[in-house]
Amino acid sequence: MRSFYIKGTDKRYSIREDGNVIRHYRYNCKGIRVYKDEFCKKTKRKGSSIVSVTIYNPEGIGRRKVVNELMVEYFDLKLPDDCHSYFFDYKDGDCYNNGLTNIYYRIFTRKEYKYDPQCYYVDGDLVEKRCGTCGDKKVIKNFTVYPKSNTCSNECNTCRSKDQYAKIKSDKLRYSKSKKRTLKWNASDTGKKWRSEYFKMQREFMSNWYINGIIRHRGENPDHYTEEMKEIVRTQILMHREIEKQKEKG
Numbered sequence: 001m002r003s004f005y006i007k008g009t010d011k012r013y014s015i016r017e018d019g020n021v022i023r024h025y026r027y028n029c030k031g032i033r034v035y036k037d038e039f040c041k042k043t044k045r046k047g048s049s050i051v052s053v054t055i056y057n058p059e060g061i062g063r064r065k066v067v068n069e070l071m072v073e074y075f076d077l078k079l080p081d082d083c084h085s086y087f088f089d090y091k092d093g094d095c096y097n098n099g100l101t102n103i104y105y106r107i108f109t110r111k112e113y114k115y116d117p118q119c120y121y122v123d124g125d126l127v128e129k130r131c132g133t134c135g136d137k138k139v140i141k142n143f144t145v146y147p148k149s150n151t152c153s154n155e156c157n158t159c160r161s162k163d164q165y166a167k168i169k170s171d172k173l174r175y176s177k178s179k180k181r182t183l184k185w186n187a188s189d190t191g192k193k194w195r196s197e198y199f200k201m202q203r204e205f206m207s208n209w210y211i212n213g214i215i216r217h218r219g220e221n222p223d224h225y226t227e228e229m230k231e232i233v234r235t236q237i238l239m240h241r242e243i244e245k246q247k248e249k250g
């Protein structure tokens with residue numbers, strides 16, 4: 001098992017990869033070193049999950065050291081990326097088990113999400129993320145990075161706009177204002193152009209948005225459709241388009 005002497009303790013303490021701090025010797029009443037490996041007692045404040053140990057320097061002055069911070073320092077633990085706030089969590093739920101195989105960085109969220117906004121990396125680059133609200137794993141461009149704090153949103157853009165829309169809708173004044181703005185935008189030349197381009201693109205790629213629209217148009221609720229059923233609708237549309245093409249050919 002890997003272990004490192006804790007600096008500034010004259011090899012009295014070491015930290016092991018299983019997250020335990022070992023005291024290698026103590027002084028007896030005559031001030032002579034007595035060698036015996038012993039576990040340092042881990043303690044934490046009530047209601048907190050931050051576990052620490054007391055470490056004495058050669059002058060006999062004791063300092064509390066947070067065990068996870070020692071693990072970071074001696075086992076060179078790196079944050080998975082720099083666009084999230086992280087905290088340590090424990091796979092087995094036991095905050096006294098600070099071993100390398102038990103502790104992991106978890107994203108700190110202000111809001112309670114239904115799903116864990118897990119990140120996926122390729123060669124150290126953040127490429128995909130699970131949305132905390134809908135639980136879908138999506139490519140990273142579907143998540144907004146707030147430039148000021150350089151934090152990546154834990155909710156996909158679709159869920160975020162849904163959320164914002166719901167907020168606006170619940171506020172009568174804001175809703176009427178936003179509706180007016182939308183109508184004005186829709187009637188403007190840029191708005192018309194943008195809408196037609198957007199629709200063309202959605203139609204071409206048969207996005208979820210487009211498929212949901214088709215289902216609604218048929219008088220049904222897309223929420224009642226599974227992914228498989230939506231795939232069938234896609235195939236239907238493709239076949240229909242193919243028939244239209246053949247007709248055109250004559």
Ligand SMILES: [Zn+2]
Binds near residue numbers: 155156157158160
């Ligand atoms: Zn989502």
